[in-house]
Amino acid sequence: MLDFTRVLAGPHCTMVLADLGADVIKVERPGTGDDTRQWGPPFLAGDAAYYLALNRNKRSVVLDFEDSADRDLARRLAAGADVIVENFRPGVLDRFGLGWDDLRADGLVYCSIPAFGPGPRADEPGYDIVVQALTGFMSITGDPSGEPAKIGVALLDLVTGLYAAIAVLAALETRRHTGESQRVTVPLFDAAVAALANQAANHLIGGIVPRPMGSAHPNLVPYQAFAAADGFVVLAGATDAQFRRLCGVLGLESLGSDPRLATNAGRVAHREVVVAEIARVVVTGTVDSWVEACHAAEVPAAPVRDLAALFAAPETMGLVEEIADPGRGLLRLVRSPMSGVGTTASLPPPRLGEHTVEVRAHLWGV
Numbered sequence: 001m002l003d004f005t006r007v008l009a010g011p012h013c014t015m016v017l018a019d020l021g022a023d024v025i026k027v028e029r030p031g032t033g034d035d036t037r038q039w040g041p042p043f044l045a046g047d048a049a050y051y052l053a054l055n056r057n058k059r060s061v062v063l064d065f066e067d068s069a070d071r072d073l074a075r076r077l078a079a080g081a082d083v084i085v086e087n088f089r090p091g092v093l094d095r096f097g098l099g100w101d102d103l104r105a106d107g108l109v110y111c112s113i114p115a116f117g118p119g120p121r122a123d124e125p126g127y128d129i130v131v132q133a134l135t136g137f138m139s140i141t142g143d144p145s146g147e148p149a150k151i152g153v154a155l156l157d158l159v160t161g162l163y164a165a166i167a168v169l170a171a172l173e174t175r176r177h178t179g180e181s182q183r184v185t186v187p188l189f190d191a192a193v194a195a196l197a198n199q200a201a202n203h204l205i206g207g208i209v210p211r212p213m214g215s216a217h218p219n220l221v222p223y224q225a226f227a228a229a230d231g232f233v234v235l236a237g238a239t240d241a242q243f244r245r246l247c248g249v250l251g252l253e254s255l256g257s258d259p260r261l262a263t264n265a266g267r268v269a270h271r272e273v274v275v276a277e278i279a280r281v282v283v284t285g286t287v288d289s290w291v292e293a294c295h296a297a298e299v300p301a302a303p304v305r306d307l308a309a310l311f312a313a314p315e316t317m318g319l320v321e322e323i324a325d326p327g328r329g330l331l332r333l334v335r336s337p338m339s340g341v342g343t344t345a346s347l348p349p350p351r352l353g354e355h356t357v358e359v360r361a362h363l364w365g366v
Contacts, residue, residue, distance in 0.1 A: 001023060001025065001083040004027050004088065013165045015058070018057035024058040025058070025081075026350065030063075036051040047349070047352075056348065060351065060352055060354045062356050073360065081108070084103065086110075100112070104181045108181045110184070111184045128155075128156050131192045132151065136199075143212060170184075171184050220264060221271045222246070225304055229285060234302045234303075235278065249294055249297050255277050288303070319334055320334060323347070325348035
């Protein structure tokens, strides 16, 4: 697989495929390579943690597309690839003879991840925060009385990368049946709109224009964080039975037996009453006491953790892998969540151009 991507959506796509066993050659520009190598601090041996999180199980080759010899090498790499993934702006790779029309051949799967599909914005670059703004995510995230807020990670890039990986796998399956080349495109904007899920349906079907609700849910009550005496606890009485059990835990039996609140629709209609009563009680106890009591009553509940607490928790320990890196030492990174498929031991993210000599020698027979 030839990886002409950088930053997040594309590298996430190719890392997922590398985790599944693909041999990924990451093509980077001379000098700086992938933008995320500089997106720090923190840094380790010259590369930002951001880059290290997205590029395991790949090989790095440095090529300058302005150089004719390097362009020829890129075409030779493409000729031997089953899959090409790229996230340049439309037309950029065509200028170098590396576009779909230049490389299409029997069996090639060519995946493009542009910012936008065809239309007035087709030539614009894509950044997660820009797309969060354009697709309404920033209008539904954060405190109701605060300024617009973005999601705490570039989640739209990650969603797009997953969609692209799925599209590549589907195209490979189609190729297996037809033997024909496949072109797939997954625009960041389109994937983001798809990720609006129930919020989009609420608007398209119900005409609702959602606004920020903090941790609250537009369709479920109670389903949010509440202030306890020593922190915040999430309580999720998503079903009618869970709501009644939660009321029992909180000593709010009258709330649980109120006929107006017997269904979720009723609780949404009387959100302020339900939330205020629960908040009044929760603040009198500790986070751990409420979580313990809710779990005993089979009511979903959890403390609101920071990342230090997350990575100290026993259920997280198996999600961190230690990768022996000859150049950087021992890397501790989050492993792939997929088990039972793909690679069993991760290779460290490559240093810039680490495999250039090896790949050139293979292609040119020297």
